[in-house]
Amino acid sequence: MKNGARRTWRLRLYVAGQTPKSITALANLKRLCEGHLAGRYRIEVVDLLKWPHLARRDEIVAIPTLVRQLPPPIRKIIGDLSNVERVLIGLDVLPRDDEK
Amino acid sequence: MTATGRRRTHEPRKRTGNGSRAAGGPLAKAPTGIPGLDEITHGGLPRGRPTLVCGGAGCGKTLLAMEFLVRGALDYDEPGVFMSFEETAADLVANARSLGFDLQRLSARRRLLLDYVRLERSELTEAGEYDLEGLFIRLGDAIDAIGAKRVVLDTIELLFSGLSDGFVLRAELARLFRWLKAKRVTAIVTAERDGEHLTRHGLEEYVSDCVILLDQRVMEQSATRRLRILKYRGSAHGGNEMPFLIDDHGVSVLPITSLGLAHQASTAHVSTGVAGLDGMFAKKGYFRGNSVLVSGTAGTGKSSLAAHFAKAACRRGERCLYFAFEESASQIARNMRSIGIDLEPWMRRDLLRVHAARPTALGLEAHLVAMHRLIEDYEPRVVVVDPVTNLIAVGSDIEVKAMLARLIDFMKMRQITALFTSLTQGSAAAEATDLGVSSLMDVWMLLGNLEANGERNRAIQVVKARGMAHSNQVREFVMTDRGITLVDVSRRADGSVAIGSARGAQQQQGPAGDPKRSRKRRVE
Numbered sequence: 001m002k003n004g005a006r007r008t009w010r011l012r013l014y015v016a017g018q019t020p021k022s023i024t025a026l027a028n029l030k031r032l033c034e035g036h037l038a039g040r041y042r043i044e045v046v047d048l049l050k051w052p053h054l055a056r057r058d059e060i061v062a063i064p065t066l067v068r069q070l071p072p073p074i075r076k077i078i079g080d081l082s083n084v085e086r087v088l089i090g091l092d093v094l095p096r097d098d099e100k
Numbered sequence: 101m102t103a104t105g106r107r108r109t110h111e112p113r114k115r116t117g118n119g120s121r122a123a124g125g126p127l128a129k130a131p132t133g134i135p136g137l138d139e140i141t142h143g144g145l146p147r148g149r150p151t152l153v154c155g156g157a158g159c160g161k162t163l164l165a166m167e168f169l170v171r172g173a174l175d176y177d178e179p180g181v182f183m184s185f186e187e188t189a190a191d192l193v194a195n196a197r198s199l200g201f202d203l204q205r206l207s208a209r210r211r212l213l214l215d216y217v218r219l220e221r222s223e224l225t226e227a228g229e230y231d232l233e234g235l236f237i238r239l240g241d242a243i244d245a246i247g248a249k250r251v252v253l254d255t256i257e258l259l260f261s262g263l264s265d266g267f268v269l270r271a272e273l274a275r276l277f278r279w280l281k282a283k284r285v286t287a288i289v290t291a292e293r294d295g296e297h298l299t300r301h302g303l304e305e306y307v308s309d310c311v312i313l314l315d316q317r318v319m320e321q322s323a324t325r326r327l328r329i330l331k332y333r334g335s336a337h338g339g340n341e342m343p344f345l346i347d348d349h350g351v352s353v354l355p356i357t358s359l360g361l362a363h364q365a366s367t368a369h370v371s372t373g374v375a376g377l378d379g380m381f382a383k384k385g386y387f388r389g390n391s392v393l394v395s396g397t398a399g400t401g402k403s404s405l406a407a408h409f410a411k412a413a414c415r416r417g418e419r420c421l422y423f424a425f426e427e428s429a430s431q432i433a434r435n436m437r438s439i440g441i442d443l444e445p446w447m448r449r450d451l452l453r454v455h456a457a458r459p460t461a462l463g464l465e466a467h468l469v470a471m472h473r474l475i476e477d478y479e480p481r482v483v484v485v486d487p488v489t490n491l492i493a494v495g496s497d498i499e500v501k502a503m504l505a506r507l508i509d510f511m512k513m514r515q516i517t518a519l520f521t522s523l524t525q526g527s528a529a530a531e532a533t534d535l536g537v538s539s540l541m542d543v544w545m546l547l548g549n550l551e552a553n554g555e556r557n558r559a560i561q562v563v564k565a566r567g568m569a570h571s572n573q574v575r576e577f578v579m580t581d582r583g584i585t586l587v588d589v590s591r592r593a594d595g596s597v598a599i600g601s602a603r604g605a606q607q608q609q610g611p612a613g614d615p616k617r618s619r620k621r622r623v624e
Binding site: 014016019021024025028048049052053055056059060061062063064065075076077078079080081082083084086087089090 | 215217218219223224225226227228229230231232233234235237238240241242244245259262263
């Protein structure tokens, strides 16, 4: 929709150190954002090994966890984001006809 | 907080001296602080290791686990982390309040950390491989934040309903249990019982040290809770099912085993309250700490004897706790006034407390726990249970006797002299029906009616009195407006005892009786 085109996506990826799954997740996320949200997304990576208390505050269980902070509502996607289809459903950024 | 002041009578029993230190010792244990549980586990849960507590819905897993943390924080200087997968922190706080635990205060003092792990499959999308490292970090951070020594995971199996990759979850749970051991925290992991299986997802495979099973079932219209130690590696444990209770004081387990016979036997005497009756026990009455059984059919004067005993205690300035399972306090006071025993002044001075309860109102174990608690609170020197038979009716056989034995041992340890009345049916069966209970008693008296010469006269006899010379006579007594009065023994020339109007006739002819037996004729 028209509004959707202008809103900025704020995405936060929770990882625990530089594990293969984390690296894969970040790579997958970047590729996906470039493909669908080019120019209107921001990715922040939170390493829970550095900020362990954030696991409780932000209710993280699985690693990696991707949180869509904006636009609301908050959505959570877990895994290395290799299943692109599911990530798009989870983030609610499935390309729509009117956006093409 | 009410919890702190409560009965901490059972110190963890140290085994070979390695006691409670270091997770290395194979028998190091962490006391739960839950009355009864530390007894049957001989000191508590395996220290530094996870224990599995499983059971069906509503069986008390969460509360048991919570009390383990609260007691740890309050009594053993071991802060705890409660990670809940089921109830929110607010719910936990509210539920624990009903047991008298103030979780908010404990949290504020950093003795407890509640963490609700919310996992809603509908709110979570899975897109690729993951692990539970976030949970590990989260738990680890919570443990470090308050220096926790104890951890509860309740109910961790809910991970399986929140996440779909069973393979990953199983691998991660196995890792979690190894991790908990490495962290050296004493943990309780709860799990839902699932039909034939101990736990729905086979958690018992990972927790190999200690498994406790909880169960709640309805028997004779009252719900009873049972606890069983299924497994305790490297430690003796009672394999029996133990009744347990959850009430406003928390969890209490009632071990069916007895406390043992380590109590001190007193040589001090306690008056029976009836002068003539004291004479039947080496002139002085019962030993302090004795348990006394008074049996008889209806209307033979059991309660009157109990009232005498209670009043005598009050007159000595000792507190008396009277458990009435048939009558209310005011009924007892009124009835006793009619035979000249005025109990009300002692009630007013709080030297006599009457606890009246319908036996059917609660299950047997609930009664026993209530009795324990009242005794602990009031600290009486003398206890009356009138009648104990009503308690027996609530429970069933062996269990009842075992639990009664426990109550008796408990009172003996405190040197409380206890009198139990027992209502028996018919005369022939009287002794038989009491046999099971009487073996627990130090003194056993039988009240009854003697029918002879067209008269019915009241009689009392001492069936047994451990460690005491006691009269072998069947003594006649009368109920006067001053209570029970034993009538002087009056013998015929042939040595037989004359009773009722025959006694009157005999007395007019002058005293009789065998001089050799005068030792037993101590009659005031």
